[in-house]
Amino acid sequence: MTGSERQQIRDGLSTQKFHAASPSSDCNSSACLVYEFDLCIGMSKTATSDRNRLIDVPRFPSSSTHTIPARRTIIHPKETTEFVLIICHGWAARSIAAPNGHRQILSFLLPGNLISTTSLFESSHGHYVEAITEVTYRKFKQDDFKAALFRCRVLLEKLSMAWIDERVQADQLALNLGNKGAGKKIAWLILSLEKRLAKHGITSGEKIDFPLRQRHVASAIGLTHVHVGKVLAQFQRARLIEICDRSLRIINKEGLHHIAGWQ
Amino acid sequence: MTGSERQQIRDGLSTQKFHAASPSSDCNSSACLVYEFDLCIGMSKTATSDRNRLIDVPRFPSSSTHTIPARRTIIHPKETTEFVLIICHGWAARSIAAPNGHRQILSFLLPGNLISTTSLFESSHGHYVEAITEVTYRKFKQDDFKAALFRCRVLLEKLSMAWIDERVQADQLALNLGNKGAGKKIAWLILSLEKRLAKHGITSGEKIDFPLRQRHVASAIGLTHVHVGKVLAQFQRARLIEICDRSLRIINKEGLHHIAGWQ
DNA sequence: CGGGCAATTGAAATACATCAAGGCGTGTGG
């Protein structure tokens, strides 16, 4: 996100506008409830290639859209809520903290991602969600969301796929955190992000959006931000990647694969 | 498990005996399908204090019991199957491997644990399961298991609790793997195992079963077995714990808590 | 007895954390 795109938001309150039909959206199928559930992906390829485009949810009752500036906390682990959140625009991080203060990012949330599949059934989240860029998200009532799931069998199926996916991702995260070598970990992170973005079609050429700060990378893979900086610089000197202006270009994908141990 | 308890099994094939009613079991409620689902725990406290006792599953159709010697692989990640496995006796480890060979243990499976909640819906597991001690497990047909879930609402509820639990455990694992300092990680592992064992009532006094080899600990927390050995020795010199003869005694629990960062 | 697995130990190399200082861009308030 460039500075000119950034809205001026001076206080910590999220701006809120209740859902009004916006037929100009690039996602106007009545089945398009959730991007992640693949129902949008088919048409998104033909749509304008806006990155991070807003997902619209027509014919869905009682949802509201919120926008929060970068670096703000969206969800506190202890707060209870009856809502389910879906990211429409921007990046967020889901994390937990040990009582001693150490924080670990569990996953990055991209547009279309449900904020933790368990949030459908539990009213307490048990983790933080923080905005990385400015984030727009949609807020559904748990009950409404569940009801929609029962009305539409294919949605239910997609949800179960989403939570299996979530588990696979968690397993892969553990695999990577257990790795030795900062290079391995970072290469893995880059490749897995690239894969996710490509799957959603949010990638123009080889250049991908990369709004992560070094501290995000650091607390996602268990290193200090200083060391992350050194390794990234090294990667760039080796012409494996190129980072500039909040976007990343993978120059030598094979090389990264090799370093990450995906071979 | 002591040497004298260990059956002599000479080949790699698992011994298989189809289920025959065994009313002498310490778990004879008709509802007692799965230990983990809490239905056994109430009575297990009054039962004889056998550690690692066999879980029996009366009135449940088409299940078979298998026994596999220590260090043998129970499940390969690519093999497909229509069965759901539950550990009855002994310890196992669930793990995944990167293409380069690095293996990460995702969880230790104790008596009563379902081998991955996703195995109910997917015919391919995607991970290894290896016996740590000799392991006895029960094998259900996926369909039969699902049918039983629908027959019994409370079981369904327990299942959903099991998978939420599985996710919490996965999150905690990531949190620990991201920690710096071998002591922290190992203390955390010990405490979390103790907690799980205590919950199941498989703990006599402060002494708990600890059949893990150093390499298991190592690949569970992402360190080398050499270093694990050094840290464990250090813990014992500091009189935090005492390990002997495959069992572990926690001497200074507060100390461990402090080291683990649980404060 | 020999072979495989596990635990232990020490010495050396390396990877990583920690600390500290400086630079750069951006928003902010005078």
Next chain:
DNA sequence: CCACACGCCTTGATGTATTTCAATTGCCCG
């Protein structure tokens, strides 16, 4: 417009934690 604070990135110097390698021991089992 300026000065200033803040967040972020970079760099170097230093110490520590961890890996790696190698050699030794004990144990269980065939």
